[in-house]
Amino acid sequence: MTERCEHCGAANRPRANFCAGCAAKLPGFAATGPSALELLDATAPRASAAAARADGAPGIQNDMALLPRRLVVGGLLLAIGFMAWYLYVTRAVDAVAVPARDGPIALQPAFQAIGSLEPQLDALPGVSAGARAAAARTAGTARVAAAAPVDDAAETVARFYRALSAGDGATAAGYVTPAKRGQGPLSGAAMTAFYGGLAEPLAIRSVRQLEAEVVEARYSYRATRTLCEGRALITMESPAPGATIRSISANC
Numbered sequence: 409m410t411e412r413c414e415h416c417g418a419a420n421r422p423r424a425n426f427c428a429g430c431a432a433k434l435p436g437f438a439a440t441g442p443s444a445l446e447l448l449d450a451t452a453p454r455a456s457a458a459a460a461r462a463d464g465a466p467g468i469q470n471d472m473a474l475l476p477r478r479l480v481v482g483g484l485l486l487a488i489g490f491m492a493w494y495l496y497v498t499r500a501v502d503a504v505a506v507p508a509r510d511g512p513i514a515l516q517p518a519f520q521a522i523g524s525l526e527p528q529l530d531a532l533p534g535v536s537a538g539a540r541a542a543a544a545r546t547a548g549t550a551r552v553a554a555a556a557p558v559d560d561a562a563e564t565v566a567r568f569y570r571a572l573s574a575g576d577g578a579t580a581a582g583y584v585t586p587a588k589r590g591q592g593p594l595s596g597a598a599m600t601a602f603y604g605g606l607a608e609p610l611a612i613r614s615v616r617q618l619e620a621e622v623v624e625a626r627y628s629y630r631a632t633r634t635l636c637e638g639r640a641l642i643t644m645e646s647p648a649p650g651a652t653i654r655s656i657s658a659n660c
């Protein structure tokens with residue numbers, strides 16, 4: 409099973425491409441790549457190739473000529489499909505178009521008329537007597553009435569702190585000079601808010617007059633956790649009788 413070379417007669421292994429003795433091509437030579445085309449050209453009859461080129465009917469050239477025609481047909485189909493899609497979409501939009509209104513648009517109010525906003529506490533079934541009293545007290549702090557004149561300045565201060573013990577800022581403000589009882593830290597609202605909300609209410613320790621217009625008060629209260637052991641110097645607007653509190657200087 410050896411391949412014998414035609415040129416030199418050397419024996420080669422089976423299916424060898426080149427002769428081991430003279431390097432010539434053996435009959436079993438099979439080229440790859442471009443040389444295969446060369447081989448085809450060399451072996452094909454030149455007359456038939458020329459004839460095929462002349463009439464152009466069979467062979468590779470005919471398939472190549474078909475390719476552009478297929479491209480044209482494909483492009484035409486795409487264009488027709490696009491036009492059909494476009495017509496369909498525009499028709500669909502026309503069909504969905506908003507219908508014309510018969511008359512003007514009537515704007516509805518966001519809410520209907522609301523009744524009187526004035527509170528009618530008595531009409532509310534869920535309001536307790538205590539809540540009504542608190543509401544009345546809150547409303548009363550706006551207009552503070554002066555307390556009845558007291559002969560003694562110390563007595564005025566004692567009544568002032570007694571009202572604070574009860575958390576009644578409105579009554580306490582009645583002993584404050586008129587210029588300061590309307591607003592600020594000595595106003596009824598401010599004193600009610602603070603002394604009315606203590607964790608431990610104010611308790612009076614002592615009240616004594618130091619000078620004609622100065623009274624000292626000692627008290628204690630607890631706003632949060634810290635106990636206040638208070639000492640205050642209260643300056644009166646004028647000497648008794650009818651003295652009102654002008655200012656208070658205190659440690660707490």
Ligand SMILES: [Zn+2]
Nearest residue numbers: 413416427430
């Ligand atoms: Zn050879």
